[in-house]
Amino acid sequence: MKESFYKSFTCYVEFHITGKAAVEWAVGDCTIAIVGKLRNRKFFSFDDLNAAILKELDVFNNKPFQKREGSRKSVYLDEEKDYMHPLPETPFELSSWKRAKVQLNYHISVYKMNYSVPLEYVGNYVDVKLTKNTVTVYYKTNQICSHQRLYGRKNQYSTNESHMPENLRKFQWNRERFVNWALSIGPETTKVVERLFERCKVEEQSYKGCLSLLKLSDKYGKARLEDACKLALKHIYQPSYKNIKMILQSN
Numbered sequence: 001m002k003e004s005f006y007k008s009f010t011c012y013v014e015f016h017i018t019g020k021a022a023v024e025w026a027v028g029d030c031t032i033a034i035v036g037k038l039r040n041r042k043f044f045s046f047d048d049l050n051a052a053i054l055k056e057l058d059v060f061n062n063k064p065f066q067k068r069e070g071s072r073k074s075v076y077l078d079e080e081k082d083y084m085h086p087l088p089e090t091p092f093e094l095s096s097w098k099r100a101k102v103q104l105n106y107h108i109s110v111y112k113m114n115y116s117v118p119l120e121y122v123g124n125y126v127d128v129k130l131t132k133n134t135v136t137v138y139y140k141t142n143q144i145c146s147h148q149r150l151y152g153r154k155n156q157y158s159t160n161e162s163h164m165p166e167n168l169r170k171f172q173w174n175r176e177r178f179v180n181w182a183l184s185i186g187p188e189t190t191k192v193v194e195r196l197f198e199r200c201k202v203e204e205q206s207y208k209g210c211l212s213l214l215k216l217s218d219k220y221g222k223a224r225l226e227d228a229c230k231l232a233l234k235h236i237y238q239p240s241y242k243n244i245k246m247i248l249q250s251n
Contacts, residue, residue, distance in 0.1 A: 026186055033060045090094040101125050105207035110135065113150040114205070116163040163205065175203055178210045185217055186226035187212050188233060195238045212241045220248045 034056040043049040061073040070078070100108040102121045107114040110128050115135050117126065121144065129136040135158075136146040147158040175197055182190040193210050200206045217225045228247040232239035 030060065033063075044057040093133075095129050095131045098130065099125055100128050103208050104211060105204040107157065107159070107205070107208075108137065109208075114157045115147045115150075116157075116159045117145050118163050157200075157202065159202050159205070164202070171228065175206075178207070178214070181208075181214050182216075185214070185222045188226050188229040188231070189214070191233060192229045192239055192244065196240075199238055209241045212224045213244055216241075216245060216248060224248060 027197045034053060035044065037056055038052055041052065062071050063078075064071050097111050098109055100174075102108055102117050102124055104122060106119045106122050107116050108126060108128065110130065115137070119136050121139055124139065126144070127138045127141075129138065130149065133149055134146055135149050137144050145160065145163070147160070150156045150158055178193055178197075179190060182193040186213070192213065196209050196213070197203060216228075220228075225248070228244050229239070231247055232243050236243060
């Protein structure tokens with residue numbers, strides 16, 4: 001309660017300052033005039049505490065100067081008020097920065113959440129500013145998009161429709177290309193790819209999983225990937241890339 005008292009008190013202090021020394025002097029005066037008077041009183045709510053602070057603050061600010069005319073309140077009204085600016089509409093938020101690569105599905109992955117960016121940035125690295133509520137994406141210091149930050153279940157997508165390609169066939173990757181690649185490996189692999197597409201509302205959200213799955217053939221070979229997909233489909237209707245990879249790693 002003591003710490004909260006000082007925080008509340010600090011929020012209400014008004015005084016005329018001209019430099020560091022004046023600030024320190026004024027803080028001492030406020031401590032004596034306000035904190036000193038209230039130190040032996042008991043408060044059972046912040047509303048009561050704040051009301052008492054405001055009352056003593058009004059007395060402190062209207063007290064006449066000893067060596068000059070006026071008071072702190074009159075100096076503020078006559079000399080400073082006209083130069084005051086309004087506080088920002090949104091409060092300052094702490095932020096953190098990450099660097100991410102724009103994937104084939106024109107999304108970036110940050111803390112296992114996915115956010116879309118304009119299609120032309122696919123393959124490039126971008127800087128990502130994260131606050132409590134917002135994710136803002138920059139390319140070479142220029143802001144290119146922003147999203148509400150996602151929380152909760154991992155691997156969610158925030159997709160802006162304006163970032164989607166107008167014609168998927170103009171895009172380097174599309175469903176037909178992934179399916180044809182899977183057909184070159186085998187029918188079981190093709191089933192897994194088709195079911196990966198079924199899992200997502202937006203087609204491009206499946207690209208990352210499909211690409212990761214099909215590239216397993218480079219490391220383990222087509223035959224082993226086909227067998228792994230066949231085994232996974234016996235137990236899981238929509239197996240994921242991680243399911244297939246785990247089968248291959250466990251031989």
